[in-house]
Amino acid sequence: MKRLKFALFSVLFIGLVIVNAVPAKAQCAMCTANAEAGTKNGSTVAKGLNGGIMYLLAAPYLAVAALGFVWYKKYRRKSVDMNMGNEKFHLN
Template structure:
């Protein structure tokens, strides 16, 4: 029981929202007059975010497949 509470508290603190951009990226995007720079950074963020979602999907899929047998 104590382990579950500690794990829950850990994940609550882990999920505290943070800023989506560092100060340097924000300054570059706000001062940029062309949309190419902003689009490139947004594509990079999407590329970096894709892999964790893919890993979680496969973990859930394999657990589901294992328990279905």
């Protein structure tokens, strides 16, 4: 019963969050005006703006990938020779 209440509350909460979502402008007013004016006049300012946005989007992913690679190289399991010989192995 407790799980049912939790699931119902979760679905209701997520539904309310989705219904109350407000569209947001991601650019400042000046950037929006430049991009719109550049598109109308045939300028490449809008392409440069999009390129800058993609550059800023890719930077955190590259940083996380680099940290992950360094972590993998530093902490990966090394091959170790156990050198146990012919001794009997007792578990109890």
